Amino acid sequence: MKKWFIGLVTVATLVVILASFIPLFEQKSTEPVATEAPAVVAPIMTGTIAEANLWPKKDVSLGFRSSGIIAEVNVQVGDVVKSGDVLAVLQGEEQYDLAYAEATLSLKQAEKDLKALQDGYESSKALAELEVLKAQDVLDEMKRDFEPYEKPTFRTELDNANKAARDKYKDVKDAQELVDDVADLSRESDRRIKVEDDFVTVRQAYDELLRDYQKLLNEQATAKANVSSAEAALKDAQREVEELADGPKQEELDVINQQIDAAKSAQSNAEKNIALMKIIAPFDGVVTRVDVEVGELAAAGETLILLVDPSEMVLKTVDLSETDMSKVKVGNTVTVVFDAYPEKELTGVVTKVTNWSDKYLGEVVYPVEIKLNPNSLNLLWGMTATVTFD
Numbered sequence: 001m002k003k004w005f006i007g008l009v010t011v012a013t014l015v016v017i018l019a020s021f022i023p024l025f026e027q028k029s030t031e032p033v034a035t036e037a038p039a040v041v042a043p044i045m046t047g048t049i050a051e052a053n054l055w056p057k058k059d060v061s062l063g064f065r066s067s068g069i070i071a072e073v074n075v076q077v078g079d080v081v082k083s084g085d086v087l088a089v090l091q092g093e094e095q096y097d098l099a100y101a102e103a104t105l106s107l108k109q110a111e112k113d114l115k116a117l118q119d120g121y122e123s124s125k126a127l128a129e130l131e132v133l134k135a136q137d138v139l140d141e142m143k144r145d146f147e148p149y150e151k152p153t154f155r156t157e158l159d160n161a162n163k164a165a166r167d168k169y170k171d172v173k174d175a176q177e178l179v180d181d182v183a184d185l186s187r188e189s190d191r192r193i194k195v196e197d198d199f200v201t202v203r204q205a206y207d208e209l210l211r212d213y214q215k216l217l218n219e220q221a222t223a224k225a226n227v228s229s230a231e232a233a234l235k236d237a238q239r240e241v242e243e244l245a246d247g248p249k250q251e252e253l254d255v256i257n258q259q260i261d262a263a264k265s266a267q268s269n270a271e272k273n274i275a276l277m278k279i280i281a282p283f284d285g286v287v288t289r290v291d292v293e294v295g296e297l298a299a300a301g302e303t304l305i306l307l308v309d310p311s312e313m314v315l316k317t318v319d320l321s322e323t324d325m326s327k328v329k330v331g332n333t334v335t336v337v338f339d340a341y342p343e344k345e346l347t348g349v350v351t352k353v354t355n356w357s358d359k360y361l362g363e364v365v366y367p368v369e370i371k372l373n374p375n376s377l378n379l380l381w382g383m384t385a386t387v388t389f390d
Contacts, residue, residue: 048327048389050320052336052370054379058283058309064090066276067300075287075305085281087305088292093277100270107263114256117248125244131237139230146223154220161213168206175199285309308381315348315370315385322364328353328389334370338385341377348372350389 068090075087148154178195185192247253289306298304315336320328330353336346352369359365370387372379 048320048324050317050324050368050387050389052315052317052385052387054313054338054383054385055316055381056285056308056310057312057314057369058285059288060282060307061303062087062279062282062305062307063300063302064088064276064279064298064304065300066090068092068277068298070292070294070296070298073290073292073294075290077287077290079287081281081285081287081307083281083283086278087281087287087307088279090277090298093274096270096273096277100267100274103263103266103270107260107267110256110259110263114253114260117252117256121244121248125241128237128240128244132234132241135230135234135237139227139234142223142226142230146227149220149223154216158213158216158220161209161216165206165209165213168202168209171202172199172206175202279305281307283307283309284311310381313372313379313381314351315372315387317368317370317387318365319360319363320365320368322357322366324389325353325366328368333390335388335390336370336372336385338377338379338383340383344375344377346372346375346377348387 070088071091071093072089073087074085074089075081081087175195175198179199182189182192182195187193285307286309287305288308290304292298292304328350330350332350334348334350336348337344338346348370350368351371354367354369357364357366
């Protein structure tokens with residue numbers, strides 16, 4: 001019993017001692033208490049509010065316009081491409097490339113033939129015009145040569161020569177009568193011999209005068225004929241120029257133009273077939289999606305590659321309800337706050353209101369595009385923003 005009492009007293013004493021230390025533990029800490037910074041408060045928004053994402057203004061889903069086996073895939077996600085770059089190719093494209101090359105060669109040859117024809121006519125026309133000048137010079141010369149034969153002096157000379165020949169012809173007739181008179185005389189007769197010799201002399205004189213007269217006539221006729229010939233040559237040269245004035249003959253042009261049309265048609269058909277076999281970048285941009293591999297079967301119209309143009313970004317709303325569309329119009333100003341920059345308030349303007357609906361969380365919505373005003377923020381594709389329509 002005594003031992004139990006002593007133990008109880010001991011326990012009570014320990015409790016009292018421990019209680020005396022409690023105030024020490026309740027003293028305030030001497031270390032400074034950290035002051036809590038005030039929370040950043042985003043700008044207060046009023047009006048119609050919508051969520052939007054930042055995307056390149058221009059994007060396009062690309063695929064083949066015909067079905068086939070993939071022969072080439074020339075891009076990967078993230079590749080920067082230029083307008084006209086070939087992104088993917090179907091098997092069998094080579095035959096259309098060959099057809100296009102052949103059509104192009106035929107077209108060049110036909111165009112070359114057309115140019116040669118036109119140039120040939122131009123050259124011929126130039127030569128014909130030169131011939132006109134030459135013919136005119138010849139005609140002028142022939143007219144100058146003929147001028148003496150049109151003067152009175154020549155007519156007088158011609159008349160005198162004619163008269164001399166006629167007069168001498170009378171002498172010939174008289175001499176002939178004398179010859180006839182002595183025809184019965186002996187050939188050895190001196191009288192006959194003299195008469196006949198005189199006749200020969202007179203005849204020779206007449207023949208010479210006649211030749212002189214005929215020579216004058218011939219010279220005049222030749223000069224006149226030369227003028228006529230030169231006039232005809234000039235007309236021929238002028239007619240040639242007129243015929244060449246309108247260029248090649250229509251039938252010649254028709255033949256070559258038919259060849260050109262046929263080559264262009266073949267070229268166009270080859271281009272269409274090539275377009276069916278290739279995916280070609282329609283603009284400069286960045287590849288953001290590639291869902292195709294070599295050897296796979298591609299269906300016509302299937303989206304295989306997504307290309308965007310990051311040079312200009314726009315905001316596209318995702319949850320603008322149909323009930324709000326009456327308040328939104330192109331040209332409206334908006335206030336924009338990006339989730340990544342809650343303390344920065346930007347402005348923009350509505351540039352496009354779509355006339356087709358979409359679904360967002362089961363609700364009918366209408367996408368709206370917004371162009372941001374210039375700013376210095378480092379904005380990236382896909383960033384989310386809250387848009388308030390003023």
